[in-house]
Amino acid sequence: MNRQTERVIKLAGLPRDFEREPAGGATMFDRWLLRLLVAPLKQPPFAVALWDGTEEPGSRRAPLARVRILDRGALLRLLVNPLLHFGDMYSAGRVEVDGDLRACLEAITAAIVEGRRERESLWWRIWRDQAPRSTKPHAARDNIHHHYDLGNAFYRLWLDREAMQYTCAYYPEEPLSLEQAQRAKMDLVCRKLRLRPGQRVVEAGCGWGGFALHMARHYGVSVRAFNISREQVRHAREWARASRLDDRVEFVEDDYRNIRGEYDAFVSIGMLEHVGVSHYRELGAVIDRCLGPRGLGLLHSIGRNQPGNMNAWIERRIFPGAYPPSLREMMGVFEPFAFSILDVENLRLHYVRTLEDWSERFETETDRLRVLYDEAFVRAWRLYLAGSIAAFAAGSLQLFQVLFARERNDAIPRSRRDIYT
Amino acid sequence: MNRQTERVIKLAGLPRDFEREPAGGATMFDRWLLRLLVAPLKQPPFAVALWDGTEEPGSRRAPLARVRILDRGALLRLLVNPLLHFGDMYSAGRVEVDGDLRACLEAITAAIVEGRRERESLWWRIWRDQAPRSTKPHAARDNIHHHYDLGNAFYRLWLDREAMQYTCAYYPEEPLSLEQAQRAKMDLVCRKLRLRPGQRVVEAGCGWGGFALHMARHYGVSVRAFNISREQVRHAREWARASRLDDRVEFVEDDYRNIRGEYDAFVSIGMLEHVGVSHYRELGAVIDRCLGPRGLGLLHSIGRNQPGNMNAWIERRIFPGAYPPSLREMMGVFEPFAFSILDVENLRLHYVRTLEDWSERFETETDRLRVLYDEAFVRAWRLYLAGSIAAFAAGSLQLFQVLFARERNDAIPRSRRDIYT
Numbered sequence: 001m002n003r004q005t006e007r008v009i010k011l012a013g014l015p016r017d018f019e020r021e022p023a024g025g026a027t028m029f030d031r032w033l034l035r036l037l038v039a040p041l042k043q044p045p046f047a048v049a050l051w052d053g054t055e056e057p058g059s060r061r062a063p064l065a066r067v068r069i070l071d072r073g074a075l076l077r078l079l080v081n082p083l084l085h086f087g088d089m090y091s092a093g094r095v096e097v098d099g100d101l102r103a104c105l106e107a108i109t110a111a112i113v114e115g116r117r118e119r120e121s122l123w124w125r126i127w128r129d130q131a132p133r134s135t136k137p138h139a140a141r142d143n144i145h146h147h148y149d150l151g152n153a154f155y156r157l158w159l160d161r162e163a164m165q166y167t168c169a170y171y172p173e174e175p176l177s178l179e180q181a182q183r184a185k186m187d188l189v190c191r192k193l194r195l196r197p198g199q200r201v202v203e204a205g206c207g208w209g210g211f212a213l214h215m216a217r218h219y220g221v222s223v224r225a226f227n228i229s230r231e232q233v234r235h236a237r238e239w240a241r242a243s244r245l246d247d248r249v250e251f252v253e254d255d256y257r258n259i260r261g262e263y264d265a266f267v268s269i270g271m272l273e274h275v276g277v278s279h280y281r282e283l284g285a286v287i288d289r290c291l292g293p294r295g296l297g298l299l300h301s302i303g304r305n306q307p308g309n310m311n312a313w314i315e316r317r318i319f320p321g322a323y324p325p326s327l328r329e330m331m332g333v334f335e336p337f338a339f340s341i342l343d344v345e346n347l348r349l350h351y352v353r354t355l356e357d358w359s360e361r362f363e364t365e366t367d368r369l370r371v372l373y374d375e376a377f378v379r380a381w382r383l384y385l386a387g388s389i390a391a392f393a394a395g396s397l398q399l400f401q402v403l404f405a406r407e408r409n410d411a412i413p414r415s416r417r418d419i420y421t
Numbered sequence: 422m423n424r425q426t427e428r429v430i431k432l433a434g435l436p437r438d439f440e441r442e443p444a445g446g447a448t449m450f451d452r453w454l455l456r457l458l459v460a461p462l463k464q465p466p467f468a469v470a471l472w473d474g475t476e477e478p479g480s481r482r483a484p485l486a487r488v489r490i491l492d493r494g495a496l497l498r499l500l501v502n503p504l505l506h507f508g509d510m511y512s513a514g515r516v517e518v519d520g521d522l523r524a525c526l527e528a529i530t531a532a533i534v535e536g537r538r539e540r541e542s543l544w545w546r547i548w549r550d551q552a553p554r555s556t557k558p559h560a561a562r563d564n565i566h567h568h569y570d571l572g573n574a575f576y577r578l579w580l581d582r583e584a585m586q587y588t589c590a591y592y593p594e595e596p597l598s599l600e601q602a603q604r605a606k607m608d609l610v611c612r613k614l615r616l617r618p619g620q621r622v623v624e625a626g627c628g629w630g631g632f633a634l635h636m637a638r639h640y641g642v643s644v645r646a647f648n649i650s651r652e653q654v655r656h657a658r659e660w661a662r663a664s665r666l667d668d669r670v671e672f673v674e675d676d677y678r679n680i681r682g683e684y685d686a687f688v689s690i691g692m693l694e695h696v697g698v699s700h701y702r703e704l705g706a707v708i709d710r711c712l713g714p715r716g717l718g719l720l721h722s723i724g725r726n727q728p729g730n731m732n733a734w735i736e737r738r739i740f741p742g743a744y745p746p747s748l749r750e751m752m753g754v755f756e757p758f759a760f761s762i763l764d765v766e767n768l769r770l771h772y773v774r775t776l777e778d779w780s781e782r783f784e785t786e787t788d789r790l791r792v793l794y795d796e797a798f799v800r801a802w803r804l805y806l807a808g809s810i811a812a813f814a815a816g817s818l819q820l821f822q823v824l825f826a827r828e829r830n831d832a833i834p835r836s837r838r839d840i841y842t
Contacts, residue, residue, distance in 0.1 A: 110829075306756050344764065395829050416766065417841045420841040
């Protein structure tokens with residue numbers, strides 16, 4: 001394992017030092033614990049088995065999957081907090097899923113959502129996703145480093161090849177490749193913003209720079225794009241030079257809070273999830289400071305129908321500080337500054353498709369990834385992608401695009417017809 | 422004045438027994454009061470004059486309008502609460518506006534919004550719009566009676582002739598007549614709801630029934646439409662019979678809280694303003710009870726960028742109980758039931774156009790209205806229409822259409838392209 005790989009694995013933060021206890025037969029007590037664990041799922045469409053084959057059968061004669069808990073330690077951890085430990089135990093290979101992982105996770109997601117809402121069982125009060133960690137400037141830098149600096153090479157393996165978009169794509173018709181769908185997403189955003197040649201755009205949270213370059217290349221605008229991920233900014237700058245767009249696209253390694261200047265458009269795709277509700281007003285103030293009187297702005301973010309924390313495992317192991325807001329919570333960015341919401345679109349089902357495409361590519365690269373990183377890393381990412389598909393498919397997560405303008409801006413578009421024709 | 426007219430005038434509730442004091446010359450004290458009154462407007466683009474011609478000139482050499490306060494009682498009332506008394510004094514002819522009434526009201530609206538936000542002057546803390554009155558079932562009936570039972574004949578004079586839509590129209594291209602724009606609005610809503618022949622639709626707050634009949638006639642759906650205005654329901658039923666649509670459109674004189682049954686679509690155009698924020702959850706529960714698993718719903722409502730009460734005069738004299746919610750407040754209908762917001766569109770500038778069309782027709786009918794009702798009534802409605810234009814033009818009011826579905830509904834539309842092509 002080379003140093004880069006070690007660093008990446010350290011970043012991922014997955015526990016790897018599990019003491020797997022010797023299996024032995026499951027006792028009556030183990031079986032009782034198993035029933036306790038499965039009961040809140042209310043006869044899921046999958047079976048859950050212990051290390052010796054003891055099984056809680058689930059609701060279907062031919063279950064969609066079989067979840068196998070391979071030792072007592074894993075069983076106990078799952079009882080303490082399955083929302084966190086299912087991911088860790090799965091990554092460590094101490095929980096195995098035979099069959100349809102996604103269907104299994106979708107059923108679990110639905111049961112969690114339902115269980116929390118009904119508060120029927122004590123478990124759903126005990127099993128909680130904690131609030132996200134801090135997203136203040138220094139913490140934000142660590143959070144973003146954790147996820148986005150896993151190595152550009154890693155993401156290049158399974159994201160779209162043209163623009164490296166690590167956000168929801170848009171599939172308005174069938175069939176579209178991932179590359180086409182990411183292009184369609186970028187064009188959708190540009191059309192909503194009614195970009196015109198010569199305009200100045202600021203982008204908050206620009207990933208590897210693919211969207212900034214797309215705007216400059218196809219819409220003739222100049223772009224200042226902010227990101228606190230050093231790896232991504234380095235990549236973006238090289239990409240701009242190679243594309244000969246570095247005279248019109250500037251990548252700034254800095255926090256969104258430090259954006260200055262006046263712009264015709266403010267756009268942020270997939271950053272709000274990392275901002276933290278308590279900083280929404282700060283983000284609103286930045287937009288208020290930077291958006292020209294006739295400017296349009298767009299935020300694109302994962303969200304929810306009701307407030308709720310990100311799954312504990314995802315927040316801890318994959319996306320530190322992440323929080324998907326409800327639309328009501330999102331308004332915390334806009335209302336204090338009387339921004340006028342012009343248009344909200346929910347692309348939930350498009351994220352299912354996007355994640356399916358990513359997941360499919362990811363699976364074709366697992367041999368390489370297993371060598372580069374390790375098995376736990378591959379399993380963690382498989383689970384993360386499948387779990388995300390499940391969350392969007394079950395409606396537990398949404399994808400909102402919110403277009404807005406200043407209150408006194410009368411140059412706002414009259415209709416949305418021009419976006420589609 | 423016949424009994425019907427007397428009833429209508431009583432309903433409107435406009436004070437008519439003003440003691441106008443003998444004018445006389447304005448004293449130094451009067452002129453000081455005038456300066457106090459005008460100061461918070463920060464040099465408006467209009468002049469304000471007293472009964473003897475004393476004038477505060479405003480910011481422009483050629484002012485857009487001249488507001489004349491015609492007696493001391495009116496001046497004192499304006500100082501106590503201009504938000505309420507400007508309307509009453511104007512209706513009673515004790516305040517006169519020469520020149521551009523709308524521009525004058527737009528400047529006042531902007532000053533109010535700005536003044537409240539900045540809290541610069543003590544006046545903006547004293548001058549307040551009170552919270553709307555109760556919208557509980559019995560009160561709601563009185564509120565609706567007050568406004569909508571002014572007589573169908575009255576509204577027929579200036580609303581569109583085809584569908585009697587007393588809500589924001591839609592002008593996607595120019596030029597469109599009011600009739601065409603109201604048809605375009607109804608079609609926009611039907612297309613957003615993806616209505617298909619044979620579906621069952623419930624409409625909450627159906628006005629004179631024009632939209633229910635439009636849906637049945639052009640989209641082949643069956644409709645149950647609820648309204649607590651007796652006059653409107655009677656009109657709607659006659660209209661359904663005359664249109665031979667009474668086998669597919671049922672008008673129910675009842676409160677939205679009593680809607681029962683299961684429907685493929687839930688639609689409400691211009692009712693939410695009368696529901697009251699404290700009843701949003703109740704409305705959400707009704708929708709939750711009535712919307713089929715694959716159903717779509719749409720609420721169309723006047724709203725705001727930031728929470729704030731309706732103008733005191735409008736709430737007292739024109740629309741008792743009315744409250745335009747911010748988008749965040751509107752989410753109080755949806756979030757408790759985890760409805761998924763699919764689409765929000767803001768039609769603010771379309772309401773400016775709609776109100777301009779209404780206002781223009783209203784002005785051609787003033788002679789007739791002066792005979793039917795009286796001068797104060799005509800002046801009150803002129804002010805209400807001009808004030809509404811001003812509020813939408815200044816961005817103090819918005820118009821939101823919110824499309825939503827159940828969380829687990831995967832039959833939601835993939836894209837909005839089909840709405841426009």
